[in-house]
Amino acid sequence: MNFSISLTVNGVRREVGLDDPRVTLLDLLRERLHLTGTKKGCDRGQCGACTVLVDGRRINACLALALSQDGAEVLTIEGVARGDQLHPVQAAFIAHDGFQCGFCTPGQIMSAIGLIGEGQAGGDPERVREGMSGNLCRCGAYAGITEAVIEAQEKLAAPARRRSA
Amino acid sequence: MNLFDYVRPASVAEAIAAASEPGAAYLAAGTNLLDLMKGGMSRPMRLVDLSRLPGLDRIDHLPDGSVRIGALVRNADLAHDAAFARSYPAIAEALLSGASPQLRNAATVGGNLLQRTRCAYFYDVASACNKRQPGAGCDARGGENRLHAVLGWSEACIATHPSDFCVPLVALDAVVEIEGSSGRREMALEALHRLPGDTPHRESALAPGDLIVALRLPSEARAFAPHARYLKLRERTSYAFALVSAAAAFHIEDGAIGAARLALGGVAAKPWRARAAEAVLAGARPGDEVFRRAAEAALADARPSGDNAFKIELARRVVRRALALAAAGTPARVPALPASPFSSAPGAIHGV
Ligand SMILES: Cc1cc2nc3c(=O)[nH]c(=O)nc-3n(C[C@H](O)[C@H](O)[C@H](O)COP(=O)(O)OP(=O)(O)OC[C@H]3O[C@@H](n4cnc5c(N)ncnc54)[C@H](O)[C@@H]3O)c2cc1C
Ligand code: SF4
Ligand code: FES
Numbered sequence: 001m002n003f004s005i006s007l008t009v010n011g012v013r014r015e016v017g018l019d020d021p022r023v024t025l026l027d028l029l030r031e032r033l034h035l036t037g038t039k040k041g042c043d044r045g046q047c048g049a050c051t052v053l054v055d056g057r058r059i060n061a062c063l064a065l066a067l068s069q070d071g072a073e074v075l076t077i078e079g080v081a082r083g084d085q086l087h088p089v090q091a092a093f094i095a096h097d098g099f100q101c102g103f104c105t106p107g108q109i110m111s112a113i114g115l116i117g118e119g120q121a122g123g124d125p126e127r128v129r130e131g132m133s134g135n136l137c138r139c140g141a142y143a144g145i146t147e148a149v150i151e152a153q154e155k156l157a158a159p160a161r162r163r164s165a
Numbered sequence: 166m167n168l169f170d171y172v173r174p175a176s177v178a179e180a181i182a183a184a185s186e187p188g189a190a191y192l193a194a195g196t197n198l199l200d201l202m203k204g205g206m207s208r209p210m211r212l213v214d215l216s217r218l219p220g221l222d223r224i225d226h227l228p229d230g231s232v233r234i235g236a237l238v239r240n241a242d243l244a245h246d247a248a249f250a251r252s253y254p255a256i257a258e259a260l261l262s263g264a265s266p267q268l269r270n271a272a273t274v275g276g277n278l279l280q281r282t283r284c285a286y287f288y289d290v291a292s293a294c295n296k297r298q299p300g301a302g303c304d305a306r307g308g309e310n311r312l313h314a315v316l317g318w319s320e321a322c323i324a325t326h327p328s329d330f331c332v333p334l335v336a337l338d339a340v341v342e343i344e345g346s347s348g349r350r351e352m353a354l355e356a357l358h359r360l361p362g363d364t365p366h367r368e369s370a371l372a373p374g375d376l377i378v379a380l381r382l383p384s385e386a387r388a389f390a391p392h393a394r395y396l397k398l399r400e401r402t403s404y405a406f407a408l409v410s411a412a413a414a415f416h417i418e419d420g421a422i423g424a425a426r427l428a429l430g431g432v433a434a435k436p437w438r439a440r441a442a443e444a445v446l447a448g449a450r451p452g453d454e455v456f457r458r459a460a461e462a463a464l465a466d467a468r469p470s471g472d473n474a475f476k477i478e479l480a481r482r483v484v485r486r487a488l489a490l491a492a493a494g495t496p497a498r499v500p501a502l503p504a505s506p507f508s509s510a511p512g513a514i515h516g517v
């Protein structure tokens with residue numbers, strides 16, 4: 001059976017034909033759209049390496065059936081920078097050494113963008129750590145990740161504060 | 166993963182018709198079902214995708230004080246609904262103690278109730294498992310079974326139900342609304358999950374094609390909000406299933422406990438309502454002495470199913486601590502580490 005879905009990926013609308021209903025969103029991104037920034041760690045919801053935003057919410061792409069995402073807006077790590085200008089979360093990860101090997105980093109960054117958007121953690125390190133607990137880092141870069149998320153969320157909140165002042 | 170037919174019905178009636186065929190399964194977010202299909206533990210021939218069904222993603226606070234939650238409401242959206250969290254804080258805390266933020270953003274209410282056991286032998290298709298294959302035997306008996314059930318288990322199966330959400334729900338008398346080929350009915354959540362007996366593969370009271378459309382909490386459940394907690398012991402602080410958990414709630418009237426509610430998780434194949442313990446608590450002055458007696462009553466029928474006698478004593482302690490936390494009062498906001506016995510503040514017990 002052949003299926004066709006339409007997705008907006010990093011702002012670009014795409015019609016995707018699928019010859020197999022088993023394709024996950026993760027495999028669609030990596031194998032069919034060649035957006036390999038999103039990583040496959042466990043493929044079973046246990047590590048967070050595959051985190052992307054779907055309609056603005058962070059989810060695990062490995063446990064999402066591509067067919068169910070018909071009509072969705074997907075944001076991956078490839079879509080967060082503006083040209084050469086890094087997203088504030090990307091810049092903060094560099095400034096705070098929020099990684100070592102880098103394998104978990106795309107997922108961490110997408111998860112951090114999602115967390116900041118959810119607005120539940122604020123600058124409380126314990127709430128940030130809990131809010132990032134769906135992303136494992138085998139290099140143990142957690143201390144830098146927490147600092148990076150707190151700094152980025154302050155940066156992202158600042159323009160909003162200026163506007164409301 | 167096996168190959169399957171994929172259908173995306175536009176109405177509840179179409180969904181029920183499509184799922185009444187043998188071998189069909191409903192797909193909500195898929196965070197449990199796709200995992201099981203990847204491992205070959207579930208092999209549905211047809212997936213009936215619920216994601217486009219209209220009207221099942223609402224949280225309605227009804228005029229009589231009850232709340233009706235559509236089956237497709239996401240776990241995170243329910244936990245962060247301010248009016249819901251104010252009225253049912255132990256449920257919000259339980260939801261936020263489960264899985265990860267990404268999984269909670271996807272996972273639905275209906276899928277959470279019907280998630281399958283995390284028994285490692287159920288998850289290993291090379292092992293014998295009566296739940297996967299009736300009559301095959303149970304490799305968890307005599308295997309690695311320190312995480313298995315201590316209440317309500319049978320010779321055929323010693324698995325537990327892994328949901329956190331279900332534990333305070335069953336304590337607060339939640340009701341599920343079901344639509345099937347013979348119409349609409351409802352049942353207490355307590356009656357939804359079955360104990361294994363001789364038929365551990367029959368996990369719920371649902372018939373093929375039955376669709377959970379909503380979950381309801383009665384208005385009386387709101388009266389517990391000032392003294393309602395969920396406590397979850399796990400082998401790491403976050404992103405782990407419960408070893409043992411407890412939801413505790415009561416009213417305090419003139420310094421004494423009015424009605425009390427208690428349920429345990431991680432101990433049985435269903436969320437375990439502890440009515441004998443509730444009777445011990447009713448009318449008593451809150452304090453460790455009566456909490457201890459309530460814990461004894463809650464675990465009176467417990468027996469190890471393997472290397473898990475420690476879970477019985479652990480469960481007693483979890484009950485006592487959950488009751489003490491409920492007595493201290495519900496915090497204004499869900500703690501930074503939801504349902505954890507740990508606190509980041511030195512010297513503090515958790516929850517502040
Ligand atoms: C790594 C990991 C860690 C986790 N940790 C926890 C944890 O700590 N605590 C916890 O409670 N849970 C935990 N979970 C489980 C998670 O809560 C469930 O996977 C999730 O709630 C399932 O919801 P879903 O919408 O994805 O359901 P699906 O996977 O789509 O469906 C699950 C089952 O329910 C059936 N179903 C779904 N909706 C309906 C309906 N409306 N009517 C009838 N049948 C229906 C499906 O047919 C399927 O059998 C974890 C999961 C993972 C992967
Ligand atoms: S305990 Fe139950 S689920 Fe686990 S192997 Fe035995 S029969 Fe299967
Ligand atoms: S690859 Fe999806 S959570 Fe690990």
Ligand code: FES
Pocket residue numbers: 098099100101102103104105136137138139140141
């Ligand atoms: S940087 Fe190596 S896994 Fe996180």
